[in-house]
Amino acid sequence: MARENTCQFAILGMLCREPMSGYGLRQAIERTVGHFWQESYGNLYPTLERMEGEGLVALDREEHSPGGRVRKVYRVTAEGRRVLAQWLCRPVVPHVERNELLLKLFFGARVGPEASLAHVERSRAEAEALLAALRPIDEDVRRSREGDPELPYLHLSIRAGLLGLEAHLRWCDEAREALQRLAHMKDSKTKEERYER
Known part of the structure; x- marks a missing residue:
């Protein structure tokens, strides 16, 4: 269909x-x-x-x-x-997620943690910038549309964006730590291999 x-x-x-x-x-x-x-x-x-x-x-x-x-x-x-x-x-049609960042992370072992870490850092910076832009919009909408019957509906969609971005930032921090540990382990292993030669 x-x-x-x-x-x-x-x-x-x-x-x-x-x-x-x-x-x-x-x-x-x-x-x-x-x-x-x-x-x-x-x-x-x-x-x-x-x-x-x-x-x-x-x-x-x-x-x-x-x-x-x-x-x-x-x-x-x-x-x-x-x-x-x-x-x-009508019911919402299920959304199929297409997230290139997650796809690259899924296959990240093929190139090592450095490339994946760079992707996470870029994604984090983009999310921070979007969050900084969305917060004033939220405040402006609440202030300028006070008493408007549409306000609760508008606010729900804005809150979804804010909370989603905040969750993404927390995930980026976890991903950064995990990838930094992997990079450190990789560096340690490389040094050990050099000493063994």
Whole structure:
């Protein structure tokens, strides 16, 4: 069975908040769900056109940019809201993890602990930077949306990201220690072999 195109549901969810152009959708996705949901932006405009043909979205207005380009602004239709609500109530499709870091660590014995340690250190630095970026977003959302009925739902997704990153940092620390021990053992063994010659 073909995998469902979930891009349309991200679009519908965003358009339920306010009418937007394709460019506006792209920016909104990057600022919000883009921290945990990646969309192919090459797929965005064709999906919008298809959804307009299916009656899920409609042209709200056209805006003219200073450069003379016309930007189509879309709004969600009643049918689009119905389809989104239906999808939101369906069970989540199981996610198959594709984690290159773990795949490289799994086969790390082929190259030794140094390469694996470098991968872990890079991953840790990336997670620290993302955590530093996500904490102010969390604070800003809680402050700026106080009393908003969407806040508890937004906060749940942000908390998942924060806790996931914190757990990843703890795992990186454990992995670093284990790989440093392996590197030390390897160095000791190499020195012993030299002395035996």
